[in-house]
Amino acid sequence: MPHVLAIDLGTTGLKVAVVRDDGVVLGIASRAITTHFVDDGGVEQDAHEWWRLIVEATREVLGLTNEAANVGTIVCTSQYMSVVPVAADGVPVGPVIMWMDGRAAERTRHLRHRENIMVWLERHGLAPFGSDDLAHIVLLHHEYPQAYERAAAFVEPVDAITARLVGVVTANQNTAFPLLLIDNRVHGAVHYDTDLIERAGIDPHKLPALVPMGAVVGVVRRSVADELGLRSDLVVLSGSIDSTTSAVGTGATRPERCGVVIGTTAVAVSHVTSSRADHMRALMTAPSPLDSQYVVLAENGAGGKALEHVGALLGMSPTELLAAAAQAPHGSEGTMFLPWLVGAMAPAPDAGARAGFVGLTLGTTLAHMARAVLEGVALNMATLLPAVEHFVGSHFDEVTFGGGAAASALWAQIIADASGCVVRRVHEPRATNARGAALLALHQLGRIAVDDLPSLVPIESIHEPDVAARAFYAEQLDRLVAARELGATRLRR
Numbered sequence: 001m002p003h004v005l006a007i008d009l010g011t012t013g014l015k016v017a018v019v020r021d022d023g024v025v026l027g028i029a030s031r032a033i034t035t036h037f038v039d040d041g042g043v044e045q046d047a048h049e050w051w052r053l054i055v056e057a058t059r060e061v062l063g064l065t066n067e068a069a070n071v072g073t074i075v076c077t078s079q080y081m082s083v084v085p086v087a088a089d090g091v092p093v094g095p096v097i098m099w100m101d102g103r104a105a106e107r108t109r110h111l112r113h114r115e116n117i118m119v120w121l122e123r124h125g126l127a128p129f130g131s132d133d134l135a136h137i138v139l140l141h142h143e144y145p146q147a148y149e150r151a152a153a154f155v156e157p158v159d160a161i162t163a164r165l166v167g168v169v170t171a172n173q174n175t176a177f178p179l180l181l182i183d184n185r186v187h188g189a190v191h192y193d194t195d196l197i198e199r200a201g202i203d204p205h206k207l208p209a210l211v212p213m214g215a216v217v218g219v220v221r222r223s224v225a226d227e228l229g230l231r232s233d234l235v236v237l238s239g240s241i242d243s244t245t246s247a248v249g250t251g252a253t254r255p256e257r258c259g260v261v262i263g264t265t266a267v268a269v270s271h272v273t274s275s276r277a278d279h280m281r282a283l284m285t286a287p288s289p290l291d292s293q294y295v296v297l298a299e300n301g302a303g304g305k306a307l308e309h310v311g312a313l314l315g316m317s318p319t320e321l322l323a324a325a326a327q328a329p330h331g332s333e334g335t336m337f338l339p340w341l342v343g344a345m346a347p348a349p350d351a352g353a354r355a356g357f358v359g360l361t362l363g364t365t366l367a368h369m370a371r372a373v374l375e376g377v378a379l380n381m382a383t384l385l386p387a388v389e390h391f392v393g394s395h396f397d398e399v400t401f402g403g404g405a406a407a408s409a410l411w412a413q414i415i416a417d418a419s420g421c422v423v424r425r426v427h428e429p430r431a432t433n434a435r436g437a438a439l440l441a442l443h444q445l446g447r448i449a450v451d452d453l454p455s456l457v458p459i460e461s462i463h464e465p466d467v468a469a470r471a472f473y474a475e476q477l478d479r480l481v482a483a484r485e486l487g488a489t490r491l492r493r
Contacts, residue, residue, distance in 0.1 A: 002072025019438035023456030047092035085151035090163025094147025105130030166218035214444035249436025251454030262405035266303030337376030347387035402432030
């Protein structure tokens with residue numbers, strides 16, 4: 001059967017994978033993405049760079065696998081809550097305003113009046129918060145007026161790439177979730193909510209056309225196929241945000257299953273049968289293409305980015321830091337890393353929380369600090385999992401661990417010890433989202449049943465909680481929560 005070419009665009013890097021219909025990743029190529037930090041808290045990327053890197057990575061993986069003739073479908077997944085202004089053929093006409101960009105928070109303060117918030121929460125499930133897609137569109141209008149005028153539509157990264165492939169701009173209820181303009185009480189909606197558009201003050205003519213989730217949006221353009229080194233008859237499916245493909249890529253396709261994915265950020269994912277939210281804990285759902293379900297969105301905060309950032313401060317690569325961490329005992333001799341580099345997210349959201357090391361002594365070594373980073377991220381996830389269990393109404397005896405961090409057996413064991421859950425570490429974890437996108441596409445094409453999806457996620461190793469370490473980490477967990485509560489009032493800029 002024809003293979004799937006899956007494009008996974010993350011915050012700091014992209015991956016292109018060729019995936020067989022049994023979930024086997026035949027090959028994967030990756031590239032790092034440049035992020036531009038500009039004045040007043042601006043964070044931008046260049047979608048033209050994305051495309052150049054996608055072409056490079058696609059040609060590389062096709063060369064590695066020699067499978068170009070056997071690829072029959074292309075599908076994309078990406079990070080979300082970022083906005084790309086595109087022309088009618090999908091070519092970007094301005095900068096990407098990234099999800100971390102809060103420059104338009106003041107300009108959109110009126111959207112956060114109580115009446116508006118209540119309407120948005122009831123209909124959509126998420127209200128404007130100052131660095132959402134609506135704020136990013138307003139920012140483009142005021143700071144990049146030429147890009148705003150030239151844009152035929154403002155889309156999420158996944159839809160920008162899909163549009164570039166087929167030459168037509170579309171979105172679906174899953175990918176357009178960050179636009180905050182759809183009534184998500186209706187699963188499968190293909191129309192925007194006119195009242196939400198009016199409240200937001202958004203030009204409806206600059207919104208992408210909505211298609212059903214999982215729809216075939218077209219055939220890859222011949223010029224694009226030639227550029228990528230592929231046949232020109234490939235089918236392109238409407239994509240999904242990466243929380244959805246994280247869930248599928250870890251087999252978390254039902255409420256009793258949970259995936260933990262640590263890439264740039266750390267998330268817990270699952271599925272439920274109805275739209276719901278717990279805003280006090282920053283837990284919510286988005287419509288999923290799977291069986292009229294909703295995917296659980298539980299963003300825990302910095303994950304692999306914490307390791308990368310601390311490593312850069314210490315002049316070490318993440319690989320070197322992982323090697324150093326293996327030399328320290330569990331608990332890092334009392335050294336603790338507070339992982340809130342982008343503020344605290346679920347289950348205790350606080351944008352003002354800050355990261356740091358505590359418990360340092362004259363005996364603290366680099367190995368202690370390295371392991372403390374892994375433990376801090378794992379403990380933070382351990383605070384989230386009980387909240388997700390309550391949210392979905394299931395207890396998790398085990399979780400499936402994916403994302404780049406799952407390449408580390410040490411990190412997997414620390415998560416098991418910190419959470420008390422059995423941790424199933426996926427094979428080829430870098431491909432978690434790409435595999436999830438491919439499996440989802442195969443399901444949408446009628447080639448895989450939903451109940452078969454978990455069995456198509458290969459497992460590299462299984463990590464049982466260590467009883468002695470579990471008791472120790474329970475105390476560490478209390479310390480982390482106390483530090484987080486302190487940070488809510490004191491550990492701020």
